[in-house]
Amino acid sequence: MTRAIGKAKAMDLILTGRTIDAAEAERSGLVSRVVPADDLLTEAKAVATTISQLSRSATRMAKEAVNRAFESTLAEGLLYERRLFHSTFATDDQSEGMAAFIEKRPPHFTHR
Structure with a gap:
């Protein structure tokens, strides 16, 4: 806390x-x-849907970076984030994400 x-x-x-x-x-x-209690399930599903549409490998790396930030110094955390960032460029999803952005279309991630 x-x-x-x-x-x-x-x-x-x-x-x-x-x-x-x-x-x-x-x-x-x-x-x-x-959120209001009556909207909780709807909001949770909306958040889950948003996350599920992202690249799984990029999402996993982002979670790792955030979690690691709590376990390390600022310098170590930044170094780790930089390594993860560079490793995203080795994924098919990175190429698809950039192409989709340039072509102004939704990405179709393969999670590889």
Whole structure:
């Protein structure tokens, strides 16, 4: 929690036991978005659909980079991100993504 919301906010919540509402959790960076309960499943499916349309290899590498950032120094994290970025150029999906962008069409990823 401390990495997500900062030391001061984490101390406040942990030491006082104070609860926060969804809006404060979003403002604090504890959650990425807040939606009404009735819209939760629809929103979750929309996010899943968006992610599923991306290149799986690029998505995997992006997740690795974000997760690694929490486990390393800034310099190490940047080096790791650069290595992942360069490795995306060895994928078929990178070529397809660039071609689709230039041709102004949706990409058709093969996940290779």
